[in-house]
Amino acid sequence: MGYTTQDVHNKVKKLLYSLTGITLSDNKDIMISNRIDKLKRNCRYSGDIMDLLSSVEQGSYVTEFINSFTTNKTHFFREDFHFVDLKDRVLPSFANSGTKINMYCSASSTGEEPYSMAMTVLKAMEDLGKNINASIIATDIDTNVLQYAADGIYRYSKSSKEFPEWIKPQKYFKRRVQKNLAGEEVLIKVNDELKRMITFHVMNLNDSSYPFSQNQFDVIFCRNVLIYFSAEDQNKILKKLFKHLKIGGTLYLGHSENPQDLVHYVRRVGQNIFVKEKEIN
Ligand SMILES: C[S@@+](CC[C@H](N)C(=O)[O-])C[C@H]1O[C@@H](n2cnc3c(N)ncnc32)[C@H](O)[C@@H]1O
Numbered sequence: 494m495g496y497t498t499q500d501v502h503n504k505v506k507k508l509l510y511s512l513t514g515i516t517l518s519d520n521k522d523i524m525i526s527n528r529i530d531k532l533k534r535n536c537r538y539s540g541d542i543m544d545l546l547s548s549v550e551q552g553s554y555v556t557e558f559i560n561s562f563t564t565n566k567t568h569f570f571r572e573d574f575h576f577v578d579l580k581d582r583v584l585p586s587f588a589n590s591g592t593k594i595n596m597y598c599s600a601s602s603t604g605e606e607p608y609s610m611a612m613t614v615l616k617a618m619e620d621l622g623k624n625i626n627a628s629i630i631a632t633d634i635d636t637n638v639l640q641y642a643a644d645g646i647y648r649y650s651k652s653s654k655e656f657p658e659w660i661k662p663q664k665y666f667k668r669r670v671q672k673n674l675a676g677e678e679v680l681i682k683v684n685d686e687l688k689r690m691i692t693f694h695v696m697n698l699n700d701s702s703y704p705f706s707q708n709q710f711d712v713i714f715c716r717n718v719l720i721y722f723s724a725e726d727q728n729k730i731l732k733k734l735f736k737h738l739k740i741g742g743t744l745y746l747g748h749s750e751n752p753q754d755l756v757h758y759v760r761r762v763g764q765n766i767f768v769k770e771k772e773i774n
Contacts, residue, residue: 496543498526504546505529509562512555513634514699514730515721532561556636563635564721567602569609569647572716573657575745576613578763583712583743584614588623597710599698599734600718601631604642604691608683610714611690612665630705632696639693645683652677698730705737713738716765717747728753738769 502525506517517525529542535557538545549558570576587594594614598607607629614627633639646669649655649662656662666681696703698718713734719727731753738744746752746765759767 516723560637565602569605569655580617584617588621593626594711596629596712598631599715603638607631611687629691634697649681650678708739709737711742714745719750
């Protein structure tokens with residue numbers, strides 16, 4: 494073979510960085526080995542791993558490579574205080590003015606986050622007794638999770654605490670009959686009202702620019718994705734996203750993420766909740 498495990502891991506890291514911007518730290522050896530197995534399965538490949546990585550370098554199996562190395566952990570109403578803020582602070586003015594609210598979910602994974610945004614809109618409409626015209630663009634780099642999100646079918650157990658008490662899942666999902674699920678788990682499918690609000694697209698946050706217009710969005714969710722990037726690259730992504738946020742618009746970040754250089758251009762209004770005050774000069 495003529496190479497070590499470390500050589501393979503170094504090549505994986507280099508490729509992953511160039512294709513996605515994701516930086517894998519030095520203590521990720523077990524994870525990298527597991528993901529290499531996943532990559533081989535996804536490509537139905539049983540040959541030499543270095544040859545497979547060279548193929549990726551030359552443009553083959555790129556999607557399989559990216560999909561194997563992303564981490565997609567998510568759940569409905571993760572950090573639910575962000576959705577409470579959206580419902581109570583942001584949405585009422587759109588209900589009152591009738592102005593359309595444009596929202597962006599920048600790392601939507603399997604869809605739980607954008608569907609939680611959509612459920613929050615419907616709940617605000619119900620509470621306020623007014624219509625809200627909302628659209629949500631949801632993107633991710635991983636094509637598998639985007640397909641899962643577009644299908645909108647999830648496992649649900651009544652005893653799980655995934656939904657906050659102010660959301661009644663039966664209002665937003667249809668139950669699907671399915672045998673062979675463990676215990677009290679059932680499959681649920683998002684209803685059409687929720688689906689109509691969201692469009693899913695593949696997009697790489699590491700691209701040099703994004704396909705949106707300046708100040709397009711009133712709300713941007715960028716949560717639990719920056720953690721996979723170096724501080725320098727986090728800053729670059731945040732600055733690119735910021736261009737597309739309106740002044741007065743809200744940026745939601747994940748629990749261990751911070752606005753970096755944007756701190757001079759935003760006002761903090763809650764835990765990892767920032768309102769854009771001015772453009773970057
Ligand atoms: C841990 S999940 C977070 C999902 C959701 N935002 C949440 O907070 O629950 C991170 C997601 O970021 C996506 N991702 C990683 N690198 C990306 C990139 N360069 N561009 C777009 N999405 C990326 C992954 O595919 C994954 O689905």
